[in-house]
Amino acid sequence: MPSETESGSVTAGKSATAEPMISLSNVHKSFGDTEVIKGISFDVAKGDVVCIIGPSGSGKSTLLRCINALVPIDGGSIRVEGQEVHDANLDRLALRKKVGMVFQQYNLFPHKNALDNLMMAPIKVLRQDKKEVRERALKLLEKVRLSGKEDAYPGELSGGQQQRVAIARALAMNPDIMLFDEVTAALDPETVKEVLLTIRELAEEGMTCILVTHEMGFAREIADHMYLTDRGVIVEHGPPAEFFDNPKDERTRSFLGQIL
Amino acid sequence: MLAQISQWFIWLNQTTGINLTIVYDSYDRGRMIDGFLNTIYLSLICLVISVIIGVIGAWLQRSSLKWTRRLVQGYIQLFRNTPPLVQLYFFYFAIGSLMPKIENKYGIMQPILSNWDWAIISLSFFAGAFNVEIFRSGIEAVPKATVEAAESLGFNRLQVYLYVVLPLAFRVCLPALSNNLVNLVKTTSLAYAIAVPEMLYVANQIWSDNLNVPEMMTFLLFAYVFLVGILVWAMNRLERRLQLPGYGG
């Protein structure tokens, strides 16, 4: 069960005793004068699915970007598989190979078709064999139920289809960890389901996932651990059942009250 | 066949006075073809150099050094807000007069850069000033999120530029770029003023010899409109080919 220390450090999840996959301790981040993350700490164990919820502007998306070293942090430490992320000598390539990320706006490359979107990074970045990458990419498209859409360009796909291509694109790098940044927020309600299904399958296969989401029902079903952030700090956390049914903090109650 | 056409144009001259020597007179025809090709050659060279200037300028404008950016801005504003003809004169007469002279193979002293060279330099810098802004706005038009996505896939800075930013920026730039190139082709006629034998210059020689100003003038107008038309057509095709599927149409 979660144990909270004075500094707010949290150890959570099924295998809290093993070396955590991701470990954040006292992370701080400011944009100009506004501090968006004010000392967040938590661990994620291998195979865990962690959902982060919270009001907009509470620093959730920034947190994900920090884990992927897309944004530098101002204080504290983030370790991914034991490797300090915000180290000047960090091998970014190695980190990003380990950590895949999916964005709210899909951010596919509009000048490449679906298959090429998947194949580009493994070929150009990892210098893998083209034929092998192609086979893997085709399998991934099949996995996200988009067989037959290999030649379609992002502009010709629906939002849900684009988002599944984006998931497959991240998976093509064979990451150990997947970060999902409000991946259903820009989608039509009908297409949300197909994307969530894909994520659920991934989680069931044992992929370590961190999701920032507004889909409470989905979070409750899929998460091993829930976090609520507000104004740059973790307000409450716990296993979903407890978190949703018996929230302790007033802010959690009011947030859940607004959403549900 | 060719002889018959020539014959017909000679007849046209004798009966109506419409004198198109460039069709039936082989010397004039040769001159005109050279002039036409020179215009194309001048346009192409300036096109290539001005695009290179544009890319380098756009890259320098993203420099973190304030004075580098200001210098590029100064270059752009200076060349955009002064007459291209005066720029050409300034390069050819003013700067050219300061350049050293070298001895050519006949032992005659001649300027190190010819009127051709100056025309190329001047026109390239003129068109380049527009290209810098065009390319910069193209690069800025690539969404930051797309760049972020590429970074998250492990692309390094150069790769992000090469595989994502530039291909997208180029598409955004194309309409403005093709406008600028059209303008460049038209501006090559200024080289006339420093005696570069392009189309206008040659036409002038021909009408001085044959006193057929109206004919040559009309021919010139159509020749330029034809050249520009071809360029517009080619750029439109390129644009359509590069169009991102699913975006507009």
Added chain:
Amino acid sequence: MKSRNSVAKPTDLPVLMPIAERLTRGRGIGLSYDIPRLQLRAWHGLFLLGVLVFFSASAWAQQSPDHPATLAQAFIRWMPLLLKAFVFNIVMSFLAMSLGTIAGVGLGVMQLSPTRPTHAVGWFVTQFFRNAPWLVLLFFCMFLLPFRFSVFGVTVPFPDWIKATLGLALPVMANVAEIMRGAVASIPSGQWEAAHSLAFSRRQIMFGIILPQCIRRMLPPWMNLYAILTMATVLASIVGVSEVMTQTQRVLSAENRPEFIVPFYAFVLLLFFVYCYPIARYTQKLELRYAVRD
């Protein structure tokens, strides 16, 4: 991205493409612009004058004893002549702009006509004169217009500079027509539908509803065109009109001092820059203001 295809027609003059279009195009795909721009103020002008003085000084330093006049003296001597010649350029630009605008609006209305032949003629004339080089059009008018003509037995002289002005007005006309066509096309079709549903006639819609809305959109490219035209007035020097470039060359040959060439040409560049740069700045400002409000 959709908007760019409708806004930027591939045949537009490059210089005629306002920044606002790029901005709106950019906003279509959701991004933020920050365009650093050269902000020149009055003291920059003083700085430029300083550069000129520096040039004068360096030319003065090179001066040999058998050449008595310094560059500064030469400038003082010739300045009135050159400035007068430059005013002449501006007069030509005003005239050509007025003529070109009036003719261009007519041509634009022709292009927008629902009658096919009228539209076709308007379109052809516009495209033809837009795509021909300004210098060639200038030659066209210089050589093909008579130097005088008779009206009811009275002989009216037709001096070179008038012909040159007409030659410059031709491309202005075509560009104004194109600007107008673009502006009308940018008015949403809902405006036409709404007006039709209120039983306005086509003419009423055009002049009472559509064109008034277009004026705002036409203003920045029209001002841009004016700056281009002003810079094109020096082309008249090639055909012998006594404007500022011609006079400068005359001054230089009268002085016969090679070291004066750079400063005098630089002075002509400076004259145009000082006149055209504020216009360009103001155009940008208008574009940005409209782009934000749209």
